[in-house]
Amino acid sequence: MSSTRNTSLVGTFFAAMAIALSSTVAGANEIDPASADIAKGEAVYNGTCVACHGETGTGEFDGIPDLTDSTGSLLQDDETLLHHITEGYQSEGSFMGMPAKGGDPDLTDEDIQNVLAYIRATFGTQITLKEARSNAN
Numbered sequence: 001m002s003s004t005r006n007t008s009l010v011g012t013f014f015a016a017m018a019i020a021l022s023s024t025v026a027g028a029n030e031i032d033p034a035s036a037d038i039a040k041g042e043a044v045y046n047g048t049c050v051a052c053h054g055e056t057g058t059g060e061f062d063g064i065p066d067l068t069d070s071t072g073s074l075l076q077d078d079e080t081l082l083h084h085i086t087e088g089y090q091s092e093g094s095f096m097g098m099p100a101k102g103g104d105p106d107l108t109d110e111d112i113q114n115v116l117a118y119i120r121a122t123f124g125t126q127i128t129l130k131e132a133r134s135n136a137n
Contacts, residue, residue: 031082031113031120036114036116037114038118038121040111040114041111041113041114041115041116041117041118041119041121042118044111044114044115044118045115045118045122047104048103048107048115049102049115049119052098053065056068057119057123061095061096062095063091063093063094063095064091064094065091067119067123067124070124073124074119074120074123074124075124078116081116082112082113082116085102085112085115086112087100088100
């Protein structure tokens with residue numbers, strides 16, 4: 001293969017990746033509260049998240065984010081929070097990080113979306129990626 005053709009194939013690959021990523025950033029990872037199953041989310045929260053975040057969402061240990069804080073974690077967009085839940089995250093000032101999937105590797109993407117919908121409905125507000133970006137400016 002010639003180097004011109006290789007360059008063209010690489011360019012096509014990166015263009016396709018950019019399109020795929022832009023559709024994700026445009027809101028593909030936002031949760032539609034109407035389609036989420038809040039009851040299933042509550043079951044996930046009570047089985048996984050409650051150990052650290054507590055029944056009231058205020059956090060059981062120093063440094064655990066208070067999910068009820070109107071200026072806190074839940075002001076982030078769904079995409080960011082889904083990523084934190086899925087991949088794990090350590091908040092500034094926390095002595096320990098949240099493990100990926102809250103330490104439950106059996107959680108599915110649907111479970112994670114449902115638990116975030118439950119958390120927002122119970123402790124916080126629904127904010128879209130567009131609103132979060134607007135708040136950041």
